[in-house]
Amino acid sequence: MEPLVIVAIVVVVLFFFGGVRIVRPTHRALVERLGKYHHFAGFGFNWIIPGIDRMFIINITEKMINAEPQEIITNDNLNARVDAQVYFKIKSDEQSVKNSQYNVNSIEYQIVNLARTTLRNIIGTMTLKSANSERGKINKELHATLLDETLNWGIEIVRTELKEIDPPKDVQETMNKIVKAENEKIAAIDYATATETKADGEKRAEIRKAEGIKQAAILRAEGEAQAIQLVNEAAEKYFVGNAQMLRRIQAMETSLKDNSKIVVPTGSDLVNVMGEMGGIIPLKKNE
Numbered sequence: 001m002e003p004l005v006i007v008a009i010v011v012v013v014l015f016f017f018g019g020v021r022i023v024r025p026t027h028r029a030l031v032e033r034l035g036k037y038h039h040f041a042g043f044g045f046n047w048i049i050p051g052i053d054r055m056f057i058i059n060i061t062e063k064m065i066n067a068e069p070q071e072i073i074t075n076d077n078l079n080a081r082v083d084a085q086v087y088f089k090i091k092s093d094e095q096s097v098k099n100s101q102y103n104v105n106s107i108e109y110q111i112v113n114l115a116r117t118t119l120r121n122i123i124g125t126m127t128l129k130s131a132n133s134e135r136g137k138i139n140k141e142l143h144a145t146l147l148d149e150t151l152n153w154g155i156e157i158v159r160t161e162l163k164e165i166d167p168p169k170d171v172q173e174t175m176n177k178i179v180k181a182e183n184e185k186i187a188a189i190d191y192a193t194a195t196e197t198k199a200d201g202e203k204r205a206e207i208r209k210a211e212g213i214k215q216a217a218i219l220r221a222e223g224e225a226q227a228i229q230l231v232n233e234a235a236e237k238y239f240v241g242n243a244q245m246l247r248r249i250q251a252m253e254t255s256l257k258d259n260s261k262i263v264v265p266t267g268s269d270l271v272n273v274m275g276e277m278g279g280i281i282p283l284k285k286n287e
Helices: 002-018 094-102 107-123 128-133 135-149 169-238 243-257 269-278
Strands: 020-023 027-033 036-041 044-047 053-059 063-066 070-073 079-090 155-166
Touching: 002 020, 020 027, 027 094, 036 094, 053 094, 063 107, 070 107, 079 094, 079 107, 107 135, 107 155, 128 135, 128 155, 135 155
Parallel strands: none
Antiparallel strands: 020 044, 027 036, 027 053, 063 079, 070 079, 079 155
């Protein structure tokens, strides 16, 4: 009996370990019994009946698939080479995992073809220029369409990204020339604006300089006018009716300035005037 017991124990142990399944945290599992869905298995230790149950392990982490490059005719009849990427993941709840296995045959293949078809529909209504400038809009429409079409697949479309929208080579060369011409035009406008600004600044500086010279001349003329007015007032006060005497004094002032010698006749009125202005009383001549 002992050999039979040992054999039985060995069989039971092998049977037990034959049904052990370990599921990683990044996966979930579906267990089928005799070809029919039986239960959902989470991560960690799980046990199934060997030979009767079958476990399908599903990765629920985010994946990236390439929608593969394709030629799309734009609305302005140009061929554009378009490539895109789709990021998705299977949701971790039981119903979503079941849907990903029972509602769609091949998720990745289906997503690729759906994305390619959607891109043709979107870009086919746009010009090549608008397609290049509105990539965000294309990504948004592609993402919304994929979300709507895969609603019962148990997956989440995380994001979509356009990798490239390349025009034909000859069109690309023409576009490059246009961009270069636009840049040169902008540079020329900036240079002309800078030159005009510099000339305007120099003009304003010259105007301010001329205004300064003008103001200085005015002030100098005003000073001379005031000086003349003071002289006239002095003449009116001290030499009323004696203009000839004033001219003599002015002539004498000019001569003295140049260190000239002047002979003044004795008894001249000019001597008396000079004496009075200097506080000197001339001596009377004895008769």
